[in-house]
Ligand SMILES: Cc1cc2nc3c(=O)[nH]c(=O)nc-3n(C[C@H](O)[C@H](O)[C@H](O)COP(=O)(O)O)c2cc1C
């Protein structure tokens with residue numbers, strides 16, 4: 070894996086290890102990162118057979134994005150931490166395979182530079198205490214062609230993702246700006262850009278009013294919060310625990326998804342991320358009612374290992390993996406995916422399988 074440029078020798082090794090821990094770890098020894106993965110794995114698939122799976126149609130259209138399978142690249146900060154070409158390489162690799170990218174507010178490359186190499190994209194936003202600090206950034210995201218904003222709501226404090234996270238600012242390229250602040254050239258270095266502690270439903274309305282874009286609310290784990298988000302005008306909801314990086318011990322997203330899907334009741338699409346690693350996990354998420362999923366760390370791994378080519382390879386293989394899993398489940402179209410495709414979580418008392426009630 071390529072560490073951040075500008076570091077050499079022993080420092081380089083230390084930085085590489087710290088970056089690895091920052092990207093792939095999480096608070097509480099990473100227990101919730103692992104729990105997300107394990108939760109999907111523990112959900113048994115119930116494949117159908119004797120069905121015609123000749124015609125496979127898995128493409129989705131969602132708020133200006135089109136994808137060959139219901140999968141987007143999740144927003145994650147500082148791609149240059151793992152590869153010198155950063156978000157530009159990720160955008161190229163994803164665009165070549167046709168997968169959409171959600172750009173992080175904490176990008177190491179300005180939004181317009183990434184957009185020049187990407188297909189249609191959504192822009193993730195952190196709203197700081199002083200709402201005016203992101204006005205310039207929002208205007209640039211709109212000008213660069215973002216088709217929706219993704220408001221991250223699970224970040225009222227910085228999760229304890231290692232002391233390293235506090236040290237992100239140390240990793241500064243030659244212009245002295247941290248690798249997660251490229252989108253804020255108009256904000257004085259050192260100005261706190263953390264998420265507002267009074268973030269509320271009004272922020273959903275404000276963002277929509279300022280930009281004219283649909284606002285996707287990311288980081289919901291409960292029915293009541295999902296209803297609040299929809300009432301505030303959310304165009305979609307993402308069930309997410311931030312990849313297990315914020316609150317250690319938070320419910321896994323596989324367990325939270327059904328409650329949110331039921332609460333939203335089809336009014337807006339529900340997406341999910343956290344621990345999605347293979348095609349079978351995508352089928353599980355769709356079966357529980359998600360319209361699409363996002364993947365974070367797999368893209369980080371692919372970028373670190375192979376730059377734009379690595380990301381493209383990962384994207385192509387994963388698209389095929391999703392399509393194969395759907396075919397093996399006897400559900401070659403998204404319309405044919407239903408809750409009957411999954412059983413109860415292993416270890417939960419089995420009552421009746423859906424479809425047999
Ligand atoms: C290194 C890293 C940085 C992240 N930065 C952001 C961010 O800037 N904004 C955001 O909304 N989510 C961020 N996330 C969370 C992801 O969007 C996503 O919720 C999570 O990675 C999904 O879990 P997975 O990595 O298991 O797929 C970050 C995740 C990682 C691993």
Ligand SMILES: CCCCC(=O)C(=O)O
Nearest residue numbers: 146174175230249311314
């Ligand atoms: C701007 C840095 C925030 C990154 C983030 O959200 C994460 O590390 O999970």
